[in-house]
Amino acid sequence: MKNIMLAGEDLVAVDAVAAKIMGVDPLSIGYIRLAHQEGLGVGDLDDIAVIGEDISNINFGFKTKYDPVIYFDRFFRNSPLKELLFKPPLFRFIVFLSDVYRGLWLKTRGRTHMNRIMKTEWGSLFQSYSSE
Helix, strand or coil: CCCCCCCCHHHHHHHHHHHHCCCHHHCHHHHHHHHHHHHCCCCCHHHCCCCCCCCCCCCCCCCCCCCCCHHHHHHHHCCCCCHHHHHCCCCHHHHHHEEEHHHHHHHHHHHHHHHHCCCHHHHHHHHCCCCC
């Protein structure tokens, strides 16, 4: 657990700072770069005022990879089959398969991650919140 909290009014900037401390160049992430280019927020770290801890030397060294759902989505969106695959009712079936995959992941690997997190100080804080 890294024990850092981020907050801000500009969610693009918050995501950019989160990417930086995870060890990823924020502008190499498509949605941050696009949001920055479109003026929806600030994605360039040189233009973000970080108040609090100095993040310039923080790098948690996160490794990223595509999950199967994202990989196949991108593959099929760029294939000649996209005209067939992204029209109902086949598309509904593909969404159903994605939901099944995510549900299985949550019940197996996701649950393991959440159990580990709930044993931390942050997990205890989360559990102390009212569910009302």
